[in-house]
Amino acid sequence: MRDALRDTSKDGRAAEDTAEDPGSGAGAGTAREAAMGPASRKGARGGRSGDRSDGRGGAAAEGNGAGPAPMLRIDDATVRLGGRPVLDAVGLSVAEHEIVCVLGPSGSGKSTLLRAVAGLQPLDAGRVLLEGRDLEGVPAHRRGVGLMFQDHQLFPQRDVGGNVAFGLRVRGADRERQAARVGELLDLVGLPGSGRRAVASLSGGEQQRVALARALAPRPRLLMLDEPLGQLDRSLRERLVVELRELFGELGTTVLAVTHDQGEAFALADRVVVMREGRIAQSGSPLDVWQRPADAFVARFLGFENVVAATVEGDTASTPWGVLPVPRGTPRGEVTLLVRPAGVRLVAATRGLRCTVAARTFRGTHVAVRLQPPHAPRLEAACALRDAPGTGDEVGVEFDAAEVVVLGGGPDA
Numbered sequence: 001m002r003d004a005l006r007d008t009s010k011d012g013r014a015a016e017d018t019a020e021d022p023g024s025g026a027g028a029g030t031a032r033e034a035a036m037g038p039a040s041r042k043g044a045r046g047g048r049s050g051d052r053s054d055g056r057g058g059a060a061a062e063g064n065g066a067g068p069a070p071m072l073r074i075d076d077a078t079v080r081l082g083g084r085p086v087l088d089a090v091g092l093s094v095a096e097h098e099i100v101c102v103l104g105p106s107g108s109g110k111s112t113l114l115r116a117v118a119g120l121q122p123l124d125a126g127r128v129l130l131e132g133r134d135l136e137g138v139p140a141h142r143r144g145v146g147l148m149f150q151d152h153q154l155f156p157q158r159d160v161g162g163n164v165a166f167g168l169r170v171r172g173a174d175r176e177r178q179a180a181r182v183g184e185l186l187d188l189v190g191l192p193g194s195g196r197r198a199v200a201s202l203s204g205g206e207q208q209r210v211a212l213a214r215a216l217a218p219r220p221r222l223l224m225l226d227e228p229l230g231q232l233d234r235s236l237r238e239r240l241v242v243e244l245r246e247l248f249g250e251l252g253t254t255v256l257a258v259t260h261d262q263g264e265a266f267a268l269a270d271r272v273v274v275m276r277e278g279r280i281a282q283s284g285s286p287l288d289v290w291q292r293p294a295d296a297f298v299a300r301f302l303g304f305e306n307v308v309a310a311t312v313e314g315d316t317a318s319t320p321w322g323v324l325p326v327p328r329g330t331p332r333g334e335v336t337l338l339v340r341p342a343g344v345r346l347v348a349a350t351r352g353l354r355c356t357v358a359a360r361t362f363r364g365t366h367v368a369v370r371l372q373p374p375h376a377p378r379l380e381a382a383c384a385l386r387d388a389p390g391t392g393d394e395v396g397v398e399f400d401a402a403e404v405v406v407l408g409g410g411p412d413a
């Protein structure tokens with residue numbers, strides 16, 4: 001049935017979105033590359049998007065004449081609420097077919113950014129362009145973006161089909177067309193034949209799928225998701241996030257999503273944007289951000305704890321944990337280092353930095369071991385399940401240069 005959707009999704013633009021229905025959008029079909037999977041999406045994307053970011057990993061601002069205009073471009077977006085900037089000159093571009101996930105701690109401005117793009121939050125400065133068109137003064141229901149919020153916002157009095165068809169009906173699609181499209185969408189989201197079911201009879205995950213079908217129904221040019229899987233349990237979230245990525249890959253949907261769940265963001269995104277206090281701390285591919293966090297804030301936000309001030313001389317650095325090897329080419333002087341847990345190797349207590357095992361946490365694929373060295377901050381090591389020492393054990397620690405990363409800014413960033 002995905003094929004059916006592919007065929008019909010070429011048929012042009014729908015009418016405008018409706019303010020009454022935040023879960024639906026409008027606009028051109030984005031299925032031009034419908035048969036493309038996530039890998040080929042990336043190929044198609046090549047270098048078309050980037051952010052004017054404060055962090056490492058962002059490309060130059062768009063609009064410099066190099067390559068086509070991005071689907072979405074946000075320039076210097078600033079929002080002040082309660083006397084302070086909640087968005088502070090944020091620049092972000094999203095290429096057509098790209099999935100961008102905005103991550104950040106609570107209160108960092110993620111939802112405000114989404115609301116600003118949707119037209120639900122006026123900007124104090126800056127601008128938002130969709131396909132090159134400045135959206136200033138364009139009301140939310142005419143922006144051609146689809147929105148899906150974490151609490152679904154389904155209409156309880158309508159059945160599943162009525163919910164999915166809502167955005168089509170208000171655009172004047174005839175009954176036959178509505179029914180065909182609803183059938184396609186329900187097949188697409190894995191709920192075939194559910195059109196007559198009551199919303200209240202659905203599980204949380206099924207409601208999430210209906211909300212997604214409703215948002216996709218009018219073929220929005222840009223789909224925006226706010227904590228799309230926020231209320232679901234972990235196993236369902238992990239399954240749905242894979243399905244969503246596949247689905248967006250097939251449809252060629254351009255997506256801007258916000259989440260505070262890094263696992264979700266890394267699994268879903270082509271590009272991850274980390275926000276901090278209304279600014280972009282880092283933008284890059286999931287691998288890039290994971291391997292090279294821009295600064296101590298991003299590293300800690302991602303859950304890395306081994307962040308320390310260091311002085312580099314040649315191929316080594318002096319740290320409170322002793323002398324560590326650093327990657328070749330690391331500049332001399334004062335730096336902040338991240339040692340990934342995989343780079344903290346446990347050896348016999350007679351070698352390396354002597355530590356006491358303070359705690360161990362089972363992580364499924366490995367055990368996270370918290371180590372207390374004398375007179376130095378704690379360290380985290382990742383150990384294979386069968387090799388993990390017990391709490392209270394004495395161990396030695398050696399460091400692996402390949403897992404040592406030089407961060408920007410200070411250790412308290």
Ligand SMILES: Nc1ncnc2c1ncn2[C@@H]1O[C@H](COP(=O)(O)OP(=O)(O)OP(=O)(O)O)[C@@H](O)[C@H]1O
Pocket residue numbers: 081082086104105106107108109110111112113260
């Ligand atoms: N109407 C308002 N007046 C004053 N401050 C506001 C208002 N709305 C939001 N804020 C503040 O703006 C900041 C950013 O809020 P926003 O909802 O964008 O953050 P977020 O990153 O999405 O957080 P969360 O993950 O908790 O949803 C917060 O500190 C919030 O308290």
